[in-house]
Amino acid sequence: MRRTAYTVIGVLILCVMLFPVYWMLNASLQPSGNTLTAGFLPLHPTFSGYKRAFDEQGGNLVTSVIIAVGTVVLSLAIATPCAYALSQFRSRWVSIGLLAILISQMIPGIVIANALYTAYERIGLLNSIPGLIIANCSSGIPFAILILRSFMMSLPPSLVEAARVDGAGLFRAFVAIVLPISKNSLITAGLFSFLFSWSDFLFALTLTTKGGVRPVTLGIYQYLGTQVQNWNAVMATAVLSAIPAIVLLIAAQKYIAAGAIGGAVK
Amino acid sequence: MVTLTRTTVAGRERVRGRRRRGEDLTKILFVLPAAVAMLALFGYPVVKNLLMSLQDYTLRTFFTGEAPWIGLQNYSAVVKDQLFSDAMVNTALFTIGSIAFQFAIGLALALFFRQRFPLGGLLRSLLLLPWLLPLIVSSATWRSILEQDSGILNRSLLGLHVINDPVPWLNSPSVALIAVIGVNIWIGIPFNVTLLYSGLAEIPDELYEAGQLDGATGWRAFRYITWPNLRSVASVVLMLGVVYTIKVLDIILGLTGGGPANATQTLATQSYEKSFVDFKFGQGAALSNILIAISFVFAVFYLRSTRRAVDE
Structure with missing residues (x-):
């Protein structure tokens, strides 16, 4: 009985915490306009917001996917x-390496953006997908190293030694033995690299100067402007941009929780 | 065991001397790409920012290639700027306000989820969602909720007669900072819950059983068993929180853009504006160096507390 009461309280807490996410979904299904008239339930849902979102942001979504996949790889x-x-x-x-990684976490993105902007300007990587992939690796690489290392610490050296006795070189032993056994932590690190890159806004904002390459986060920012014209299209784009986070959270729950803990504490 | 493996490895490697030299090279190749990447993505920017902050680095530099050395003029310019003290105060309020509430609410929720109940694990992992959403998505969502005339918050509060006039959450200089802090608290809670929960899970049950015999239950159990054992994790969470919060930029740009009337300008937004709106890269770099310096002070605490956490 008491335990059921806890579950009820837990569900209520979750409802409060996730209300904004629900509201995003709700507002995306409303008719277009510059005012928000949504009731608590989308009783007359319309998909005009999504149509507009796909028309105006479809290409940007593809750009974001390409950049995120590139960052993961x-x-x-x-x-x-x-x-x-x-x-x-x-x-x-x-x-020394570990200390460098910890210190790297303290460097604000704007510092990296400042320096990369001037460097990219010279070597022609502004407004380019490779430029954004490289910049986004600044969040992917340190995090992936921490996650993967904390798992690989648990590998017994004898595992690789055995292969070495059979004559395999260090690199071959790494590829044939260490990589397959690290599959789960590779998935965790990959998922987070994807999310970091997909969510990036700062590099998208600073390292692109004209329309050519525009990730969807930048698309949303430009929608927001000073006065929002079409709330339903903005919220539909927001929902579409939230999908990777939602899918990953549901499909890969244990990996995500492992990543949140492993990356921060270890 | 460890020494044993080492000596056999050493012995084998003495025999195959040539192979070992090749192997040292392989070992270096394992680390080389990451070392280059870290130098390019962190080392270079830090050095470049230090140099830029001592130069008159503006839009013109891109055309003429000239960036004259001007010593500390950029620093004195940004510090004398009338916005600087406001930005400092806002950064402090934003960081302290965010961290205090994120931590308190996060700890309360972590303690709650430590009670074992049906669906507890599932609910706890769904709670992570606000933290995983792109920050600009959260900003857009909260913009719609906090919208002055038609946002659901004001409509609900008016309907419940809590307020008589709509609150200009993001449009009034006196409440905008509070609203921005509130949104940032919402984003940070899941992170705090997850880390504190894992800290709580590591406290052995025997301690509570033993405490129970001595009459330590409820609040006393928290005071004398939970908190002392959670301290090292808590200090890591707090320091990480400071280091991450002090450089927050996306949320503020998405919600208010630093306005209204500069009420939500922080060091990070100021640095962005100097560099990428005014194209005074030297001044922007000076501001972000000040940000790094502040961050670094906390980082020293952080490194000391992680070391302690590892030792224990």
Whole structure:
């Protein structure tokens, strides 16, 4: 009885915390206009907001997907061998590397944007997808190293030693043995790199100067402007941009929780 | 066990001397890409910002390539700016207000979810959603909720006769900062719950059983068992919170853009505006260096507290 009461309270807490998410969905199903007239339930849902969102932001959504996937691939390719090295090799450089990663978390994105803008301006990476992928790796790589390392610390050295006795080189042993066994933590690190990149707004805002390459976060920002013209299209775009987070949370619950804890504390 | 493996490895490697040299190279190649990336994405920006903050680096620099050295003039310019003290105060209020409430509410929820009840785990993981949403999505959503005339918050409060006139949440200089802090609290709660929950889960049940025999239940159990054991995790959560909150930019840009009448300008938004709106990159860099310096002070606390957490 008492435990059921706890569940009821828990559901109520969740309703309060997730109300804005519900409201986003609700407002996206309302008729268009510059005022918000939504009742608590979308009794007469219309999809005109979504139609408009796809028309105006469809290309931007594709841009965001490409950038996010690129960030995942590049971040994991760079972070995974390094995480393995930091977990298994014995060297005084290990603690220096870890310290560098911790310090990197303190550097505001605007500092990175400032420097990358001037560098990109010179080498022609402004307004480009590779430019944004590289910038987004600044959140993907350190996080992936921390997550992957905390898992790889638990690998017994004998695992790789056995393969080495059979004559496999360090790199081959890494690919054949360490990578398959680290599948779950690779998924966690990949999911977070995707979300970080998908959510990026600062680099999108500062490292693009004209219309060509425009991730969807920037699209929403431009919708917001000073006066919102079409709330339903804004909210429909917001819902579409929230989908990866929602899908990942439901489909990959245990990975996400592991990432939240592993990346922050370890 | 460890020494044993090491000596056998060493022995084998002495035999295969040539292979070992190749291996040292392989080991370096494992780390090299990440080292280059970290230097390019963090080392270079920090150095570049330090240099830029000492230069007259403006839009003209991009055309002429000239950025004359001007010493500390950028720093004195931004500090003398009448917005600077406002931005400092706002940054402090934003950070302290956000952290205090995120932590208190996060701790309360973490304690609540430690009670074992049906669906508890599922509810707790769904709670993570606000933290995973893109910040600009959260900003857009809250813009619609806080909208002065037709937002659901004012409509509900008017309907319940809590207020007589709509509150200009994001349009009035006197309440905008409070509204922005409120939204940031909402975003940060899940992070706090998750970390504090994992800290609570590591406190052994035996301690509570033993405490019960001594009459430590309820509040006394929290005071004498939970809190002392949670302290190291709590200090990590708080320091991480400060380091992350002090540089928040997306939420403020999305909600108010620093306005109205600069009421929500922080060091981070000021730095953005100097660089990318006014194109005074030197001054923007000076401001972000001040931000890093403040962050660094807290970072020292953070590193010390993590070390303690690891030691314990």
